[in-house]
Each structure stands twice: as structure tokens, then as C-alpha cells.
Amino acid sequence: MQRSFLFIILIITLMGCVSIPEQSIIKSPHSAAAYIQNKGSDTIVNLALAWAERYQTLHPEARISVTGGGTGTGIAALINKTVDIANASRQIKPEELAQAEAKGQKPVEFIVARDAIAVIVNPKNPVNQLTLQQISDIYSGKINNWSEVGGDNRPIVRLSRETNSGTHVYFLENVLRLGQKDNKTLFSTNTLLLPSSEGITAEVKDNPNAIGYDGLGYVTLDVKVIAVAKDLVGSYILPSAKTVNDNQYPIARDLYMYTASSPIGAIKDYLDWILSPEAQAIVTQLGFVPIVKP
Amino acid sequence: MNTSTTWSEYIITRLIKVTGYSAILFVVIIFYFLLNEGLPALGEVPINKLLSTRWYPIENYFGILPLIGGSIIVTLGAALFAMPIGLGTAIFIAEIAPRWAREILKPLVEVLGGLPSVVLGFLGILILSPDLRRLLNLPTGLTAFTGSLLLGGIALPTIVSVAEDALDAVPRSYRDAALALGATEWQTIWRVTLPAARSGVLTAFMLGIGRAIGETMTVMMVTGNAPVMPTGISAFFSPVRTMTATIAAEMGEVANGSVHYHVLFLIGITLFLISLAINITASTVVFRQRKRQERILS
Numbered sequence: 001m002q003r004s005f006l007f008i009i010l011i012i013t014l015m016g017c018v019s020i021p022e023q024s025i026i027k028s029p030h031s032a033a034a035y036i037q038n039k040g041s042d043t044i045v046n047l048a049l050a051w052a053e054r055y056q057t058l059h060p061e062a063r064i065s066v067t068g069g070g071t072g073t074g075i076a077a078l079i080n081k082t083v084d085i086a087n088a089s090r091q092i093k094p095e096e097l098a099q100a101e102a103k104g105q106k107p108v109e110f111i112v113a114r115d116a117i118a119v120i121v122n123p124k125n126p127v128n129q130l131t132l133q134q135i136s137d138i139y140s141g142k143i144n145n146w147s148e149v150g151g152d153n154r155p156i157v158r159l160s161r162e163t164n165s166g167t168h169v170y171f172l173e174n175v176l177r178l179g180q181k182d183n184k185t186l187f188s189t190n191t192l193l194l195p196s197s198e199g200i201t202a203e204v205k206d207n208p209n210a211i212g213y214d215g216l217g218y219v220t221l222d223v224k225v226i227a228v229a230k231d232l233v234g235s236y237i238l239p240s241a242k243t244v245n246d247n248q249y250p251i252a253r254d255l256y257m258y259t260a261s262s263p264i265g266a267i268k269d270y271l272d273w274i275l276s277p278e279a280q281a282i283v284t285q286l287g288f289v290p291i292v293k294p
Numbered sequence: 295m296n297t298s299t300t301w302s303e304y305i306i307t308r309l310i311k312v313t314g315y316s317a318i319l320f321v322v323i324i325f326y327f328l329l330n331e332g333l334p335a336l337g338e339v340p341i342n343k344l345l346s347t348r349w350y351p352i353e354n355y356f357g358i359l360p361l362i363g364g365s366i367i368v369t370l371g372a373a374l375f376a377m378p379i380g381l382g383t384a385i386f387i388a389e390i391a392p393r394w395a396r397e398i399l400k401p402l403v404e405v406l407g408g409l410p411s412v413v414l415g416f417l418g419i420l421i422l423s424p425d426l427r428r429l430l431n432l433p434t435g436l437t438a439f440t441g442s443l444l445l446g447g448i449a450l451p452t453i454v455s456v457a458e459d460a461l462d463a464v465p466r467s468y469r470d471a472a473l474a475l476g477a478t479e480w481q482t483i484w485r486v487t488l489p490a491a492r493s494g495v496l497t498a499f500m501l502g503i504g505r506a507i508g509e510t511m512t513v514m515m516v517t518g519n520a521p522v523m524p525t526g527i528s529a530f531f532s533p534v535r536t537m538t539a540t541i542a543a544e545m546g547e548v549a550n551g552s553v554h555y556h557v558l559f560l561i562g563i564t565l566f567l568i569s570l571a572i573n574i575t576a577s578t579v580v581f582r583q584r585k586r587q588e589r590i591l592s
Binding site for chain 2: 069070072073076079080095096099154155156157162163164169186187189190191192193194195199202203206207209210
């Protein structure tokens, strides 16, 4: 209830199924069983919705329900067998894998799209570019004023997603800790943990002190995207489909779907379709990066 | 005919009795559930870790002090804001306002009480927090203070409504006697009516504070949710993370039966104990007063 405003819940009930005479359902159990529950990452939810809508117009016998809630929520639901496909913006954790295996599951991973994480600031902020090390120092609390990175004399207000977000975990591991396994850097305690992407965008839009991060698909025109360099010698790159595919933009990740075991029947058909050029074209439309060149 | 009446009466009495007892039963069941899910945390996380000041559950930092501090500071702010204004409004409605104004004000206050908290949170995030940031020149508008103002707004209708009822219940003769002895209207209100309605007013405060400390949605939206240990006055104008917001934000994600899950329930127990303490304090104060009043009257 408390987070339901975040969840974009879609249950498209195709009336076509109702009008199919009972006999035809018996004849083709394949299509009658095509009710797919899909839940997880808030980053992917819009993309998954677009896919589900398109797929259902192509295959009227399929019914797909898509829910958000965060990667952790989706994988927990997959382990508890309440969904067929979990959307994830990070890879499944070893603990989660162990839990799934304890329940006799063998989760299968599908890379369904790629995403760049854009670092955003207020348009009034004169800072245009940062290195990964600078972003890490800002979020860990070593840099506390914009003047230290070439901006105005203003305090830095750090914004992050909540800890149940796959984006948060990705950012912690690959930006704060610079991808180093033994690096134990943590977010500064005064990092604001906002429950939604919208919350971050709203605060960055309004507050010239703020810095935030968000999936590229969620960046609006009224915030400024920072160009990021891997290190001091590297060039500063703005995130886009091209720079992500060329592996130039340093904060890019794969987006995943997980099934509890090797998919069969309708779920397999759906996942195969998602990897097709047609479905990957939708990826581009929504601001994400396709894995198959359309 | 007669027997059917007694039968229906019998059933109705029983039904009412069952509903009455079920409330007790539910409280016991909920409390049992809380203890059952929360107490294992005490064994899984060393107590000095629980009483540390770092909350970052995905890396096994389970210090709940900043969360308790966050809840307390936001609730305290809300109480400081809502109690004087609420009492003032209640006095105005009950004692001073003309009849017609009273008939408009009372229902209006009650409508305010029915405002969904998520709507208030939305107003807070869009209007109050940007304005506060500009007005007070803060780094960010998502602070404990913003949360306090909104929570005060949520507690206000409860306080006004209950306190007004209490003031209204003071017998007319008290006021007449005071005025007849030459007291001014203010003296009557402050020295006679208010003390006579003290227990009701206190109940109003406690209900209001109880409403504020348990509120989740609004604080989650406007306080910034940064688990910083509040120290001193400046904490009031910086982001905090409350117990309720933590439970709401993290419960959806935790694996059933994990350490994090148990700690979240432990936070629930803490919250429950704090509310219980507030209620017990309130009722003992009220009870003690009643005894004294009875002594005086007898």
C-alpha cells in the first residue's frame, strides 16, 4: 500500500480469452496457459510494460501482468514462486541463488537490454563533467562542496535510490567502489535515500545543490546530465545508446530477466520474442540501449 | 414473538461481547507475532552493533539509533508545532467563537483530519520543501523540519477535535461561577475551564502525538530518509530517517526470515513500545488527576 503509487501495475485482461470456446482451450493448452506474471526492477518496469502490451497485440492468447517494486522484490517473488519472470537491474546475488536452489530452482538469466546510469545535476550548476573517482568521493562524503570539483561555493546534497533498488547496488559497486571487490567504501550517511526515480528527478530539478543518478530512460530534459570520465586521462563521455554500445560510457550495465528454471512454452516464446529485433526496437524508443542491433 | 425477541437479544449481546473480546485477542496476536519475528534479531546481531549509529542493512550495518533519533526528532517537532496551535484552536472554537463560526469550523477541522497523508506528502515535496529551502537557505528542503510541519498538520485535527470536546464537556456552571466572582474571560479560560478539562486535553495531545509517530507515508516522502544520527538543534534542519519510513521502504525487499527481516520487526517492537509508553504515561497522569479531583470533591 505505502509504495503502491510507485508501482505501475498493469493487468491486461484480454477479453479474447473469455470468448474462446472451451473446446479450443482444451485443444491448445499451450495458449490457455499463457498467463505470465512479471515483476521486479522499477528501472525496467516501463520497458516490460511496453513489451507486454506489444506482445499481447501480436499474440492475443497471451496475458502478461507487469509489476514494479525493485529488483530485490522481484527476485524474492521468483523464489517464493509468485511470479514467472523476475526483472532485475543487477545480477542475482549468491545469497538469493542459494535460497532459490534450496527451493529446488535453477534460476536462468537473460540479458534483455542495456542501460546507462546518468549522473544528473540542476541546470543552474556550472559543473559539466566529473571523473568516476570524483563521483565516488562526492557520494562517500570526501567532497562536500561543489567548489572542490569546479563549481560554485555550495554544499553538495547527495541523492540516491533506496537500498532495495538494483540501481543503488550497481552504483555502490561500480561507482562508489570503482568496481574493486575489496573496496569497502560506503555511501555517506547523509545521502538522501529517496523511494523513487521521480523523487530524485524532482529534487534535482528544483535544488541547485543536488546531485543524483538515474537510469538513462528516466532522465528528463529539465535536469543536466554530467559527462563522465573513467579516469583523469580518459575523455569525458555523455551517456547515449552509441556511447554505451561502444563501451565508452563507464557507468553502463545489463538489464536482466530471470526465470526459476529453463523456460518452456509461453514463457519461452515471450523471452525469445524479447530478444528479437522487433522487441529491441522498443528498447531504443524508451531510451534504453538494445542488445541486438536493430 | 416474545421468545424470538429474547433470542435475537441473546445473539446480539453475544456478538457485541465477541467483538469486544476480539480486540484484545488481536492485540495479543499482533504482539506475539511482533515478538516472534523481532526477538531473534537480538540473538543474531550483537547488541553493541544494534546500538551503533550506522544503518546500512545491505552491508549488515544494523545500528537502529539514528532511526529512533529520527522518529523522536520529527515527532517532537510535530508536537511542538501542533500542541499550542491545536489547543489555541480548540479554545477558540469551544469558548470564544460565535455559534455560527463554530458550526463551520468544527466540521472543517474534521475534514482536514480526513486528508490522506500521501496527499499531504505530495504537497510537501512539491511546495513546502522547495519553499523552505529557499526561505531558510538550507542545502535541501527534505528535512526533519519539513516532516515536523506536515506531521503537525496531521496531528492537528485530532488534537483540536478531542480537546474541543473536552472543553465543551466542562459544565456551564464553572464558567458562570468564575465570571460571577469577577474573573475576566481569559482568567476563566486559563484558570477554570482549561484545568477542568485537563485530562481530556492531555488525551488529545497524546492521541495527536501517537498519530504523528506512527505516520509513514508523509515522512518517507519529505524527510529525505538519510540515516544520520541527530545531534543538537541543527539536526532539525537536516535530513533524517524515521523508524516507520525504514520499515515501509525496506520490508518489501527483505528475504523472509533473514537478519534484516528480524531487525525490521525489532524496529516495529521499539515503535510499539514507544507508543505504549506514551499511552501509559498519559493515562497514569489522567488517572492521578482524577483521583485528586475525587478527593477534593469528597
